[in-house]
Amino acid sequence: MAVLKLSLFSNNFPDFFIIDHNGLVDIAKMETDDDRRNATFQWTGSSLNFGQKGMLVRAVAPPGFCLHIATFDNFRIHSKFFTGITDPQVKARVIEESTYILQAAEIDPNQASFRSVKFPDRFIRHRGFELFAEPVATPDELQSACFRIAQPLHPAEF
Template sequence: MYLNSILKGLIVGSAMSLPLLLPKLSYAQPAQQLSSFSSLNYPDRYIRHQSFLIYIAPIVASDKLGREDATFRLIPGLAGRCRSFESVNYPGHFLRHQNYRLKLTKQTDDQLFKEDATFCIVPGLANSEAYSFESVNFPKHYIRHSNFELWLVKSDESRLFKQDATFFISRPLTMYPPSVPIDPGTNLIPAEPE
């Protein structure tokens, strides 16, 4: 709850704010650099990749592959600010939007890839205790689920849009299966490296 009270109303994607306001979470601490993301309005469903497309899907403790597919390393944004989401079980592959569909794609060195794979973490559009992910190269476009698929969509300000574009950041499912209780509101966001 301490972390959530600090982050309430704060744009988390800002490189300036993270080191100053978050407890010191270090990239040297693996449990704190890895995260999983559950949907606000489908709390049993987590962001995961499957066949290199991104979905929200239920993950159970016995599904080792599902838990790995639903765990990402939050790193400093490839575009020079905000954050990028690197797959844990496909290192060097990042969550990115392409033709508005969210995909898992092998990193390339071109600027378009870097921008497509970088998102600012902002207070949740539907719940200030959660988070939304805004595209760096398409302002006001957020990661949103629709029919359990993840898309980059411009906000229409509707209640449903806000719910579909809001996620909880939680402990990594690779280390903490869904059957392990997690205190509501527990979020782990790594600080910028010093």
């Protein structure tokens, strides 16, 4: 199976990419090589076709971090080290809370939205340049849950 590396930029803020900022996930402009590294992910689904389930995992060191819905932090998206979890029940829960369905964005069906598997009424979206998993209904909310898939901003190391 091919490894699908990508970067994702905001549909309504095209200069802003999803980025892991030391454990919290935001959208931001890419200004440094470290920014480009932290905005490069691997999609674990079998393809980038709509309807596929997968996780968004860091594609550069340090490995083993995924975009996780932190229910304890108002459904904020955190970067979570999941590969080192030894308790199988905890690991299964974290994976479930970090798995999304790639689907056509309602506001722009040529672009992508990521709907939570665990919380099917919630989509990854940005609010105040921070990422959350939230329900979306209004045009502004739908726009903030729409992302464009781009080539990886940094060559992956592993």
